[in-house]
Amino acid sequence: MNNPKIPHKELVADWHALMRTFIRPEDVAAKATLLKYMEQILFGLHDFLNTHVGITEEISLKDLSEHYKDTLISENPEEKLADIIANIIEKTAPNAVNVASPFFVGHMTSAIPFFMVHLKTITTALNQNVVKLETSKILSIIEKQVLAKIHRIIFRESEDFYLEHVQNSRTSLGCFTENGTIANLTALWIARNTQLCPKVGFEGVDQEGIFAAYKAYDIEKSVILVSELGHFSLKKAGGLLGIGNKNIISIIVDSDNRIDIIKLKEKIHEIKKSGLKTKILAIVGIAGTTETGTIDPLRQLGEICSENNIHFHVDAAWGGPVLLSEKYKHLLDGIELADSVTIDGHKQFYMPMSSGMVYFKDPCLMDSISYHANYVNRRGSVDLGIKALSGSREANSLVLDSALKIMGSKGYALLIEHGIETAKSFADEINERPDFELITPPWLNILTYRIFPEELRTQWDDSEDVQRKINEKLNEINIMIQRFQREAGNSFVSRTTLKAYKGRCENIVVLRCVIMNPMTNMNILREILDEQENIYKNNIHI
């Protein structure tokens, strides 16, 4: 499993060997081995993953980790490159997770088109660093172009607007980030900076800090409002930005799992009226909650923010690419009112890990986070690193730009529509099965449900006590079933805990399915339900 601690006797780190590692494989045999694997990966990705990944019998994490406890770096090479690669394929990959399997419907990580691996390989080989133009040149230009393309599907500004800004070195339509967490953090950082901006006698919150800012604005607290289904990165951002994570205030959701607009308005009113010396920095609308895939009423949120002069951020990490579907883009109606929008590339743009993005309606908004250094990013240069949370970063824009050209918006739309429509059929199937209960129907391609066996269903009555007890039992059962199925290794759904459920109980454990793999179809989903039924019947004793 792990490599032997004693290195091959013949392997010695020397200058000659080292130079070869920069140039090409050492010999014909090594090249042949590498070529074999690379051909499998690059030209038969689907088969490769199904053959090599996650197919061993379940080995417990504890047992597995026992083999990875050696912490000494050996002085000389431990193995030759071709052996290392062979080891990864033959020994490591089987203990990875086959997220590309159509039976893996538990998380927002799934199969990616095989060409994505080609694009990433080229990006890696070019090794450009878009922090500065001097190490990226055309890739900085491509990043600006593809940002404008996505900005355009979100905000739908005029052709003139995009001609003005697409390659404008003084303005920014957005930024590539590592992931949605960094995108959300960037957006809220900018929201904080613009809401607590410089004024007479005060240089701005980024310069002087939160304490001085609150003094300058005569407040004692600032808050961000989001539905209770907001991603945990928002709380993290609250902690990081010095606002305090308890000041990321959760607003309860309505029966559709969307932010309760009445409660939100009440909260805004309460904050404004109470003389609490509290400033609302931002309201976050969610376009595709992580747990249920639901979409907040974005237009209403946008209007509320506009009326109250509050930064409106939309976390569309999941749902953003739905904008490419003519059929379903209305679900995100109002997103164009946002001041900032998060979209993940490695989610529904089917890009490889890790790729996020953040967009800003106003091309000058990112000015509030510009930082310079002498050796790079001189003021006025077009270096993308001037206005970004991150420093050095790879040219992921090349992957997205090429993918858009290869797929066309319609190609992405087909994927999106397949997910939404398969999820709807799956919901119907769940509704038809007597032992299952659909908990949250799919707005997009995510739904939650639980096993609710008939034998427990018949015991249900109006008594709160009975209901609570049955619910507790159901929670136990569903936890066991999910774990059992995961460990059996044929298929994977995730589980989560939702808070309220028709007012009946507090915590309800649900099984969660994310349908994004185009190879996931109803036959597979029926098999998954069958397996859960069988696990319940054969392995759970209540």
Place this chain on the structure above:
Amino acid sequence: MNNPKIPHKELVADWHALMRTFIRPEDVAAKATLLKYMEQILFGLHDFLNTHVGITEEISLKDLSEHYKDTLISENPEEKLADIIANIIEKTAPNAVNVASPFFVGHMTSAIPFFMVHLKTITTALNQNVVKLETSKILSIIEKQVLAKIHRIIFRESEDFYLEHVQNSRTSLGCFTENGTIANLTALWIARNTQLCPKVGFEGVDQEGIFAAYKAYDIEKSVILVSELGHFSLKKAGGLLGIGNKNIISIIVDSDNRIDIIKLKEKIHEIKKSGLKTKILAIVGIAGTTETGTIDPLRQLGEICSENNIHFHVDAAWGGPVLLSEKYKHLLDGIELADSVTIDGHKQFYMPMSSGMVYFKDPCLMDSISYHANYVNRRGSVDLGIKALSGSREANSLVLDSALKIMGSKGYALLIEHGIETAKSFADEINERPDFELITPPWLNILTYRIFPEELRTQWDDSEDVQRKINEKLNEINIMIQRFQREAGNSFVSRTTLKAYKGRCENIVVLRCVIMNPMTNMNILREILDEQENIYKNNIHI
């Protein structure tokens, strides 16, 4: 240059075509084209880059960007995959920057061993997400192991210590990050949280925010001290964390470009004594400054922090891997006193963009940034996403782990030593040439110098006025030479502005060389100097 706006008539996004993109190339001809390029990239990286990248005659940025202004996403595919790839190679790559050229010695981005591309390709194909175990399994285990390996060369704890922590799900020795900026931010976030930690009546700064924290600790300001050569990500972190970027306080450097310890002590004394209600959150030592490659006196800094109960962070983004060289690791003496250390993978570990890391001496320190979500990262799980600034991220640890096995510590040591020793010879060469002036000699593999033609040197005298005027002229000349050389496209050195120079003047423009490419040798460096001399003689008219 850009793709035609009218898509090929025959290309239509349909379900059949779409499914193929997930599985394999469409036909034999397409596969042959792709294979041709992939073989070049994977088995002849060095030649590939020298043949394809950055070799066109200089085209101005403005002209280039004119071709990248189309912001509409086409509905159907614009081009077939093989054509897209061919376009990238034949049309995009020539306008990228050949950072792998041994003549490209201007930045910390350079050639990478060809096997790094193989490792990244496999990592991409596996598409694991280490935010949680359910989408990464063995890759989370490997991350913990390789973190322990690097932790061990930094902090040199006992074998027992590493056996206890290497696979311990409750403790963390560090974290992979996107880059050094995020690593520094993570470290300072944790420094802030531990210095303003929970106490009676106060839940902690991450929970309640900066304003409440300052009230609880009866302070009005907190600061971080670092030499004036600190990376600009530190100021950015000050802004983000709500401390205020002006509270990242610069301490001047001594004549060796290391933090002036006397001035630092004075500053600490002043802050403590003045009743300013100011808390020092952290002192940052630099192991390899970006501009001059110098290393702060880490041991002394560690002792000062220890005496004053201040978090000691070492930014070893550049210099960290020097620890693998038996010959030069003494240069980082005292790094083991750090509370946290930043090291970049894409710098002197020669990993592809983007890969950073942050390490913590105390395996419980990362507890102060733990965040949970219901659907993932349940409390007590081993999910790596619980304690990290980022969310979803790729399994970069596989690349570093394999690279350490392929290279051995000695392989890395050879690279490090080549850089340091070549830089020393280069410094000698500069000293020998009458038209050049060495400004900062190499501590590691970075040096700065400038053209100082004899005709100006002879005009030099004791008068401050004369000195200022000559220096201004030299600044102009060196800016012109650097730009001219960059635009000629044969070689690249960067330029920066250093502040003080032997007390003579304020701003001095210098040429900056970073010697990390093992193919960069003295012949090449002499050619670079020759070219600069020629540019001066033939193109600069003073």
